[in-house]
Amino acid sequence: MKKLQETALVIEHEQVAQLTHRLKLQAPGISRSACAGQFAMIQVREGFDPLLRRPLSFHRILPAEGCIELLYRVVGRGTWWLSQAKPGTAVSILGPLGNGFTPDESAGYPVALIAGGIGIAPLFQLLLNLVADSPENRRENIHLFYGARTAAELLPEDSFDLLGIPVHVSTDDGSRGFHGRVTQLFESIVEGGPMQPRRVFACGPLAMQVQVAKWVVAHGTASQLSLEALMACGVGACLGCALPAVRSNDSGPNQFVHVCKDGPIFQAGSIEWTKIQPHPMPTPTFLYS
Ligand SMILES: Cc1cc2nc3c(=O)[nH]c(=O)nc-3n(C[C@H](O)[C@H](O)[C@H](O)COP(=O)(O)OP(=O)(O)OC[C@H]3O[C@@H](n4cnc5c(N)ncnc54)[C@H](O)[C@@H]3O)c2cc1C
Ligand code: FES
Structure with missing residues (x-):
């Protein structure tokens, strides 16, 4: 599926729960091709700080309105900067990325x-x-x-x-x-x-x-x-989002999947869960008002 880099306009932005925000963006191109389970890489603020885009999933896809909605939790600098975006702000987004759900x-x-x-x-x-x-x-x-x-x-x-x-x-x-x-x-x-x-x-x-x-x-x-995995590029270029995969052959080398391009949706049986160290949910480490 074709990825687009689109300059999206903030249409609505509201806090809906503790540290949790719903962001509606006008992004006609991405809204037409996105599907449930896919994500976009969001430039949370203009300029080079933070340098990396942040991955966020599509919460609602509204192609008739040319809009998408994101729902995100503020956990660090990137999501905090994003939470400051006012209606009318332009936000650069890259998507749709990843494979999406297939509700067979x-x-x-x-x-x-x-x-x-x-x-x-x-x-x-x-x-x-x-x-x-x-x-x-x-x-x-x-x-x-x-x-x-x-x-x-x-x-x-x-x-x-x-x-x-x-x-x-x-x-x-x-x-x-x-x-x-x-x-x-x-x-x-x-x-x-x-x-x-x-x-x-x-x-x-x-x-x-x-x-x-x-x-x-x-x-x-x-x-x-x-x-989820920490993501730098979101498009399969940095190999930073690797997770251990179940090997097809027990004596073969370790195999990995990359969450951004092979996922983010996986069947449970395809991941080598015993080799993953789950980390606790991050607590925000910055001043939030
Ligand atoms: C495919 C995908 C879809 C996602 N969709 C959503 C979404 O819809 N809504 C949402 O709120 N979040 C989502 N996330 C997680 C979101 O991308 C991170 O919370 C965000 O990038 C944090 O950025 P930050 O600059 O605020 O925090 P940072 O300052 O980068 O990090 C703050 C803390 O959060 C940890 N952290 C950052 N990213 C992740 C991650 N991916 N997994 C676990 N811990 C992490 C860091 O290690 C650090 O401890 C998604 C992640 C992926 C990979
Ligand atoms: S985030 Fe770069 S390869 Fe997945």
Whole structure:
């Protein structure tokens, strides 16, 4: 798919949860070719500081309006600078990048989407697509499991109302919904219950994805996980976003996939999870107002 570098105009920019912002950009070219699960490299500020663009997934794609929406969490300098962009600001973006979700209908229902924190960003457009493609009576078979550390980090409660699907919420501190990790919530509902997912889509911290991968591999469930890695170029040139892949031959050399060009969406069984060191979610290290 053709990548474009486009100068996008900030149309709307609002804080929607703690440290979390929704940014609507007018980007007609990219909005026409982007699909759920793909991402763009964003120049967060004019000039050379910060030098590198930041990868952000498409949260909503609105080709009829020529717009895209991003949902991002402020974790460092780049996302902080981006949070300062006012409507009317021009932002250079490169995209669409990566492979995107392929919601293979033939695998059937129920479908489970598991979002950890800001992992809700790309899953939202996927949800819109799944709901649009499903007959009304199938919507109760599309389940969203959505967890965050605390209630203030969750999107507003009414964000999913129009979708008409079951939404299961968890917080690590018990301030809303199930008290515990979103993967524990998922397992508590599917283990032994009537809801046995045929497809699992997930996006969230690597530690969460490791748990999701263990479950889907153990149950032989079709899966598509959106994975993250630090990215410098986003287009396969720097090789900085490598993750260990399952080797086709046990005696062969280590194999790697590159999140930006082979992903960011991977089947759980294609990644060598035992060789990944999940790191904790970064806490912001700058003054935020
Ligand atoms: C394909 C892809 C899609 C993404 N989509 C989104 C999205 O839709 N919304 C969103 O909020 N974030 C998303 N991210 C993560 C986002 O790119 C980073 O949070 C952002 O680049 C941080 O930039 P910064 O300058 O604010 O922080 P920095 O100052 O660069 O980093 C601050 C801290 O965050 C850590 N960090 C930076 N990038 C990552 C990363 N990719 N994974 C784990 N830790 C990281 C750094 O190691 C450091 O500890 C995505 C990442 C990838 C690879
Ligand atoms: S970010 Fe450069 S190769 Fe993936």
